[in-house]
Amino acid sequence: MRIAISTRRMIEPVHGEARDAVSEDWYRYLHVISPEIVLLPLLNAPDRVARWASDLEIDAAILSNGNDWGECTARDETERALVDWCRTCGRPVLGVCRGLQVLNALRGGTVETDIASVSGQDHGGTRHDVTLCSPQFVELAGREHIVVNSYHDQGVTISGLGPGLVPFALSDGDVVEGFYHPVEAILGIQWHPERPGAPYDFDMALIGAFLKRGAFWSQPELER
Template sequence: MMKVAVSQRVDVHPNRDERRDALDQRMVQWLCHAGCMSVPVPNGLVSVGHDAGCARLVEWLDAIEPEAILLSGGNDLGEAAERDVTERFLLDFARERHLPVLGICRGMQMMGVWGGAGISPISGHVRIRHLLCGAVDGEANSFHTMALRECPQGFSVLARSEDGVIEAMRHDELPWEGWMWHPERELNFSARDIARVRTLFGL
């Protein structure tokens, strides 16, 4: 199975004074269905603020030797600084090594911001289904309150929703894609999504 490093959300538990990393079990199942083994990436290996650094994360990644990277959903950008730093570094790491990357929802937004795009609040995209228009078509779920204002430089739009929101994009040179829908939240995993991630990851 292909080894995929998967970013995690940060859940804060103030009563216990804990910041916990978390990953939806369905994401692990979805990747397994696609022929991939999930390796959750800890957010606690980076330092933030004036002494920001990723040396421990570099050591961890060198030991794990991931073959692809998935930036998962959950948390808004700016909500958990350690996750933002971790995911930005994962994109730098993937670019340097030409690794495949899939960004899911927030993960696609991170790819966009990393590429120089902005994000803005939107309405009408939470707990609904809509049709995709473009190179990727069909129906998709929607669970996001933020969206890219424009396609980042070096990327191309793969799909938009009926109201024009960018729902999928790909890098023009690297094996990277971003999807705003959550493939892991489908009751029955979509054959379209499984086929697409397998192609992206070279399986």
Template sequence: MHRPLIGISTYLEDEARWGVWTLPAAVLPAGYHRHVQQAGGIAALLPPDAPETAAATVARLDGLVIAGGADVAPARYGAAQDPRTGPPAPARDAWELALIEAASAAGVPLLGICRGMQLLNVARGGTLLQHLDGHGGPPGAFARHTVTPVGGTALAAVLPEEISVPTYHHQAVDRLGRGLRVSAYAADGTVEAVEDPGARAFTLAVQWHPEAGDDPRVVAALVAAAGGGTG
């Protein structure tokens, strides 16, 4: 049985601690690779690299996950920085934007999660709302709220019902990027998922954190698409 190789972007931290060590490290919450593995994929963690290597990297993959993390630099979408926006991660922004463009060009299935959804929107010329309340718990703790899929979308084919999701974000899609379609909303109207119905391959992004919950369907849809299924 073919197990598709799924690349997952990671965080680069100057000080990560484990055992007796405090060192720079590329890190990622274990839920990401576990969901990929449980869906039948092989997980490959991708630390930030030079953007010009993105196409060669994506060419080795069957699917790509752009993970959650730091706020996208507002300069990427032509905005001044709101005081509530977190510190930029310019190397990660550049690398992940290059990965998104490479996946789109090569027809490699793509799933964006939280920051990954925002970055997909920015890659397509969209903008972000830099702060909103009610979509996260206290620092380091997920909240939960309900999202409603839009009928007739690829997301609705995967998640046909209203669901409660783990969430931790204070930014969201504002102006929608080129070619993207909204495929889920929160009760307050916040865009909770986008997809590209015209893409060469499965292209979906969600604002919540499926890797922090126990619903495997979104990640399983990416793995199925990466393995040659319809997703």
């Protein structure tokens, strides 16, 4: 399976060079899900993404963490082009942390720039409880509550959720921690499955099934 992953835009401090990077945590994490996964980082070049995705014959895409939405136009437009290609070709798209916010913005939703001031809960460098509010995901987790890691200042609330997106995980202050699209293969989670402190068993079942089967929640039953 070939999975394209978006990259963080960084400015190298000594020479001032713009560099695109992705954490090694992703390689290690996806290898555990399936050793056959080939991870393909994409440079932030919006005009070339569709051709790269076609030439590389990608099976799914991950919108990774890093950079705020609106901070880097090249990355924003690269991810927009990647999502457009995936939707046209029927490929699953998983958004993680920033990636959830990107998917929401591209669906016409809003992104809160200071989620702590809106929700009354700190989301930067902490762990907190999340309530699963969709029966299929409760079944997958085997419980209604999970504990997640949290590394974000921006976020999405119920009132700002994009049209057509369905929340399945919420934290205090009506912060959306997870959503999906009921027809298209789109899934967003606000926590980091590739970092310590994530709900490991739930994430392995959730992400493994999603990358292999796409919009699996439309099925009568979920595989544990």
